Amino acid sequence: MNNFLEYLKTLNQNYDFEAISKAYEVADKMHKNQFRKSGEPYIIHPVETAKILAELGMDTQTVIAGLLHDVVEDTDYTEEQLEENFGKEVALLVDGVTKLGSLVFETKEEAQAENLRKMFLAMSKDIRVLIIKLADRLHNMRTIDFMPPNKIKEKCKETLEIYAPLANRLGMFNIKFELEDIALKHLEPEFYADLSMQINQRKEQREENINVIIKELSEALDKLNIKYEIKGRSKHFYSIYKKMRDKNKQLDEIFDLLAIRVLVETVRDCYAVLGTVHTMWRPIPGRFKDYIAMPKSNMYQSLHTTVFGKDGSPFEIQIRTYQMHEIAEFGIAAHWKYKEGVKSDREEGKLAWLRQTLEWNKDMDDSSEFMEALKVDLFSNQVFVFTPAGKVIELPSSSTPIDFAYKIHSAVGNKCIGAKINGKMVPIDHRLENGNIVEIITSANSKGPSVDWLKIAKSSNARNKIRQWLKKENKSENVEKGKSMLDRYIRRKGYDPQQIIKLQRINRVAKELNCSNTEDLYSSLGYGGTMLSKVLDFLVKFYDEEKKNEQKKQKEIKNFEPKQKAKHEATGGIRVKGIDNILVRLSKCCNPVPGDNIIGFITKGRGVSVHRSDCTNITSLPEEEKGRFIEVEWDLEKEFRSFETDVTVLSEDRKGLFSDVSKICEDMDVHITGVMAKSNSDNTASVALTVQISNVNQIAQLMKRFKSMRGVIDVHRGNNS
Numbered sequence: 001m002n003n004f005l006e007y008l009k010t011l012n013q014n015y016d017f018e019a020i021s022k023a024y025e026v027a028d029k030m031h032k033n034q035f036r037k038s039g040e041p042y043i044i045h046p047v048e049t050a051k052i053l054a055e056l057g058m059d060t061q062t063v064i065a066g067l068l069h070d071v072v073e074d075t076d077y078t079e080e081q082l083e084e085n086f087g088k089e090v091a092l093l094v095d096g097v098t099k100l101g102s103l104v105f106e107t108k109e110e111a112q113a114e115n116l117r118k119m120f121l122a123m124s125k126d127i128r129v130l131i132i133k134l135a136d137r138l139h140n141m142r143t144i145d146f147m148p149p150n151k152i153k154e155k156c157k158e159t160l161e162i163y164a165p166l167a168n169r170l171g172m173f174n175i176k177f178e179l180e181d182i183a184l185k186h187l188e189p190e191f192y193a194d195l196s197m198q199i200n201q202r203k204e205q206r207e208e209n210i211n212v213i214i215k216e217l218s219e220a221l222d223k224l225n226i227k228y229e230i231k232g233r234s235k236h237f238y239s240i241y242k243k244m245r246d247k248n249k250q251l252d253e254i255f256d257l258l259a260i261r262v263l264v265e266t267v268r269d270c271y272a273v274l275g276t277v278h279t280m281w282r283p284i285p286g287r288f289k290d291y292i293a294m295p296k297s298n299m300y301q302s303l304h305t306t307v308f309g310k311d312g313s314p315f316e317i318q319i320r321t322y323q324m325h326e327i328a329e330f331g332i333a334a335h336w337k338y339k340e341g342v343k344s345d346r347e348e349g350k351l352a353w354l355r356q357t358l359e360w361n362k363d364m365d366d367s368s369e370f371m372e373a374l375k376v377d378l379f380s381n382q383v384f385v386f387t388p389a390g391k392v393i394e395l396p397s398s399s400t401p402i403d404f405a406y407k408i409h410s411a412v413g414n415k416c417i418g419a420k421i422n423g424k425m426v427p428i429d430h431r432l433e434n435g436n437i438v439e440i441i442t443s444a445n446s447k448g449p450s451v452d453w454l455k456i457a458k459s460s461n462a463r464n465k466i467r468q469w470l471k472k473e474n475k476s477e478n479v480e481k482g483k484s485m486l487d488r489y490i491r492r493k494g495y496d497p498q499q500i501i502k503l504q505r506i507n508r509v510a511k512e513l514n515c516s517n518t519e520d521l522y523s524s525l526g527y528g529g530t531m532l533s534k535v536l537d538f539l540v541k542f543y544d545e546e547k548k549n550e551q552k553k554q555k556e557i558k559n560f561e562p563k564q565k566a567k568h569e570a571t572g573g574i575r576v577k578g579i580d581n582i583l584v585r586l587s588k589c590c591n592p593v594p595g596d597n598i599i600g601f602i603t604k605g606r607g608v609s610v611h612r613s614d615c616t617n618i619t620s621l622p623e624e625e626k627g628r629f630i631e632v633e634w635d636l637e638k639e640f641r642s643f644e645t646d647v648t649v650l651s652e653d654r655k656g657l658f659s660d661v662s663k664i665c666e667d668m669d670v671h672i673t674g675v676m677a678k679s680n681s682d683n684t685a686s687v688a689l690t691v692q693i694s695n696v697n698q699i700a701q702l703m704k705r706f707k708s709m710r711g712v713i714d715v716h717r718g719n720n721s
């Protein structure tokens with residue numbers, strides 16, 4: 001105990017030593033009669049775990065949780081006692097670690113391992129839980145020799161698949177390297193032994209080489225007039241192993257067995273050192289990496305370059321600032337080191353740098369906010385649960401056993417009658433949580449999913465499958481039900497179903513809602529797969545659209561017609577008794593001109609057509625239609641313009657007839673817009689003219705002149721000869 005506290009004091013952190021020694025006492029007492037596989041007292045494990053955490057610079061709560069991380073799980077000490085004696089924060093940390101520990105892995109495939117890593121992150125609501133778990137695992141790995149061989153293999157594999165990548169993700173390289181090297185030692189003992197032998201054989205030579213390099217480099221850097229530190233660096237075994245395996249290389253083909261690291265104070269110094277290095281030794285093209293300008297996603301920053309030494313053997317140099325170095329060693333844990341550690345004038349700069357690196361806009365004064373920001377957003381809307389066989393299933397958050405069942409197989413979903421979570425029966429709308437072991441109870445007698453399940457299921461996968469089933473299983477019943485439901489709903493919303501529901505419209509709605517036909521739509525309404533309000537919304541929308549289109553069409557006709565037929569129509573020149581703003585047109589059968597006796601006829605949908613009172617179309621109308629007559633009169637004060645009308649001249653067929661007719665028009669300043677002349681079998685000829693005149697007097701004048709022409713038999717209005 002004294003040793004532990006003394007050691008903690010050397011770390012120069014602002015720890016609450018009173019609380020920590022209290023935690024030590026509890027852990028010591030509770031684990032009293034327990035021993036590790038090595039025969040040592042159990043307390044060594046939590047103490048070593050706490051030490052690792054303290055070395056990382058973690059805060060008081062984390063160190064305490066490290067000391068107590070096994071008491072709730074392995075002793076009579078309860079969570080309540082923990083909270084009472086050490087506070088809620090410590091209790092939550094220990095609880096988190098316990099939960100992670102209860103997960104049983106059967107890591108078989110890559111995807112599974114990836115899911116497990118995600119689940120770990122998702123489950124660690126407080127990132128410190130993960131850091132404690134890593135420290136716990138690190139000490140267990142350091143002492144793994146005492147485990148039975150099959151357990152060793154299992155733990156080592158798990159370490160490589162889950163824990164080392166997590167350490168990497170958090171930028172905690174020291175822990176990652178150590179975990180990997182221990183795992184490698186046990187998983188590939190021959191390789192490991194061979195490698196360490198080879199490395200040891202040349203150790204002296206290599207150390208000598210490194211010392212020469214360090215000496216030469218020091219002399220050069222002294223001239224730069226900067227503060228620096230040069231360290232020899234041993235490459236860890238696992239990365240050598242990976243290089244040899246992945247790139248199929250021999251040990252002596254690996255460049256960076258010889259490696260040194262230069263630490264300086266500023267980023268500018270980093271590049272200055274790089275310049276010096278590249279003038280002293282020839283760099284290997286393509287081996288320079290600027291992780292300062294482009295940091296890795298786990299916050300790592302450094303300059304890497306590989307150069308050829310004097311004897312032609314390549315070696316790697318890493319150049320970074322002290323700040324970058326701390327981040328590289330401790331990763332995310334550096335945050336607590338800065339927070340609780342000895343105040344230094346560098347602290348502000350460091351934190352600012354960390355913030356910037358992680359691109360967090362949020363103020364990170366509060367460590368829970370910091371951890372929230374760290375917790376990968378990606379996982380916040382997912383939940384990871386287990387099958388009884390240990391397979392990880394990923395579902396949307398707030399999923400239920402029904403979602404789980406359908407994710408396994410639609411047959412499992414359709415036959416689901418209940419569920420167990422961690423061995424206990426739960427209702428089927430129970431919300432799944434990360435790490436739950438879910439077991440689905442099925443029955444061959446199950447009646448299948450009900451409409452209510454659509455409300456319970458959260459995943460679209462489950463909902464689609466439920467809908468499919470409901471659709472198939474009772475179609476005709478659902479169709480009838482859907483029809484009457486829609487009818488009632490429309491009435492309740494104050495619409496008239498007969499007006500709103502039209503076959504074509506319903507067809508459009510069905511298409512809109514991805515139903516293959518109207519029957520499908522009704523059936524879907526019947527079993528609750530489609531919301532009534534959605535259907536009505538579309539119906540009303542289409543109804544409005546159609547109405548608007550019709551109005552638009554009407555308006556187009558209104559705008560279009562007068563323009564086209566202006567010559568024939570005198571809308572401004574006619575007054576309709578008792579009605580303003582009504583469409584008026586002059587009928588083409590009799591072409592009335594101002595001064596003619598006229599009568600209006602109310603047409604179906606095309607306003608009032610104006611005829612001459614003596615027009616045969618009017619006089620021959622059946623009695624029952626006469627109710628549609630309306631009084632109209634010329635209104636020439638309003639508008640004076642020309643009208644077109646037809647006049648036909650019947651005459652003896654003779655030369656010069658047409659030129660005489662046109663001469664009269666010319667004399668009277670009447671413009672001819674159309675003419676049709678023909679010779680008849682009885683030696684007569686007729687000339688039908690369309691002329692522009694301004695009133696009835698003018699046409700009378702014109703007709704009088706025509707009648708006075710030589711050989712003329714008859715002159716009349718209209719174009720029928």
Ligand code: MN
Nearest residue numbers: 045069070136
């Ligand atoms: Mn432990």
